[in-house]
Amino acid sequence: MASQKLRPILWKKGTLHLLEQRLLPFREKWVKCDTVEKVARAIEDMTVRGAPAIGITAAYGVAVAALRSKAGTPLAFKRDVEKALLRLRKTRPTAVNLFWALERMQLRLKEMTGANPSDQGRWLEREALEIHKEDEALCGRLGKNGARLLAGCRNVLTHCNTGALATGGDGTALSAITTAARKNRKLHVWVDETRPYLQGARLTAYEVAHAGIDFHLITDNMSASLMKQGRVDAIIVGADRIVANGDTANKIGTYALAVLAKAHGIPFYVSAPTTTLDLAKSSGKEIVIEQRNPREVTHPQGVAIAKEDYPVYNPAFDVTPGELITAIVLETGICRAPYHRSLRSALAQSQASA
Numbered sequence: 036m037a038s039q040k041l042r043p044i045l046w047k048k049g050t051l052h053l054l055e056q057r058l059l060p061f062r063e064k065w066v067k068c069d070t071v072e073k074v075a076r077a078i079e080d081m082t083v084r085g086a087p088a089i090g091i092t093a094a095y096g097v098a099v100a101a102l103r104s105k106a107g108t109p110l111a112f113k114r115d116v117e118k119a120l121l122r123l124r125k126t127r128p129t130a131v132n133l134f135w136a137l138e139r140m141q142l143r144l145k146e147m148t149g150a151n152p153s154d155q156g157r158w159l160e161r162e163a164l165e166i167h168k169e170d171e172a173l174c175g176r177l178g179k180n181g182a183r184l185l186a187g188c189r190n191v192l193t194h195c196n197t198g199a200l201a202t203g204g205d206g207t208a209l210s211a212i213t214t215a216a217r218k219n220r221k222l223h224v225w226v227d228e229t230r231p232y233l234q235g236a237r238l239t240a241y242e243v244a245h246a247g248i249d250f251h252l253i254t255d256n257m258s259a260s261l262m263k264q265g266r267v268d269a270i271i272v273g274a275d276r277i278v279a280n281g282d283t284a285n286k287i288g289t290y291a292l293a294v295l296a297k298a299h300g301i302p303f304y305v306s307a308p309t310t311t312l313d314l315a316k317s318s319g320k321e322i323v324i325e326q327r328n329p330r331e332v333t334h335p336q337g338v339a340i341a342k343e344d345y346p347v348y349n350p351a352f353d354v355t356p357g358e359l360i361t362a363i364v365l366e367t368g369i370c371r372a373p374y375h376r377s378l379r380s381a382l383a384q385s386q387a388s389a
């Protein structure tokens with residue numbers, strides 16, 4: 036297997052560099068983000084995407100603003116950083132990791148009230164680096180926990196991109212797959228192309244190929260027939276927000292897979308760090324689903340496949356009810372229904388060990 040690690044977010048001398056994911060797999064280009072506006076646009080335009088990755092990027096966005104602040108007083112500095120927090124909060128609404136990371140940066144800011152601005156800038160930079168480093172460690176634990184569920188599977192299906200490109204480490208669901216594949220060379224992955232933005236075709240296929248894992252790329256409408264033929268042993272996906280009853284927002288198309296898994300008696304797993312939990316919400320009905328530009332549907336990758344003026348519905352995510360999820364893999368371990376109990380105790384465990 037290839038050993039060089041794929042890392043899409045780099046912090047160099049106070050500046051954020053992002054791998055331009057919209058050009059993958061055909062071109063590797065890095066985008067320099069030296070203002071908070073550039074960081075916010077990179078999240079909105081999906082230069083960077085994936086729940087943990089946008090959280091890390093937003094934290095660095097705060098650090099960019101803090102290090103570039105010209106404020107001469109702690110109060111003016113606080114205003115500059117709060118303006119950045121406000122801008123970054125408006126980028127994408129569904130993945131809770133973004134809000135989690137911004138809240139943590141805000142808490143750090145509050146703890147430093149009154150200190151001189153240059154010290155505060157350096158501390159905020161350190162906090163963003165810490166968030167990034169912690170996510171890398173979480174991915175390792177998710178990989179190990181998820182691989183236990185995949186042991187013995189021959190064919191695993193996944194949706195969207197949940198690997199290194201979506202996180203600060205080796206991924207969430209994809210980390211489970213790559214970890215399982217290290218033990219079981221026969222593991223084969225069905226990679227859903229993930230319409231309309233094609234994260235599966237462009238990014239997951241690129242990552243599994245990079246890892247040397249056996250795979251086939253399929254269009255999203257092929258999974259039902261594969262399941263019927265007995266050619267899918269398990270499905271594992273990531274998450275953008277998991278609420279108290281286990282309802283899970285993830286890439287559009289996830290819900291359909293969960294329904295199909297149930298109909299065919301196939302286990303359906305979700306893998307995410309505890310930073311993706313939003314236990315203040317009791318059900319998926321409370322999750323805000325991002326609506327994206329119609330052109331992503333009519334012009335995938337800039338190629339027209341439908342008339343520009345057609346009415347389009349383009350939600351980026353859907354919600355899979357907790358009752359369709361066989362297990363939720365967290366860095367603390369594996370949670371099963373009833374989720375309102377298992378998720379709460381997992382979160383308490385992770386907070387106690389922080």
Ligand code: MRU
Pocket residue numbers: 084085086087130194195196197198201202206207208234272273274275285286287351
């Ligand atoms: O719109 P995207 O590409 O940001 O959506 C990403 C997903 O839905 C992923 O499955 C999710 O963030 C989990 S990533 C580890």
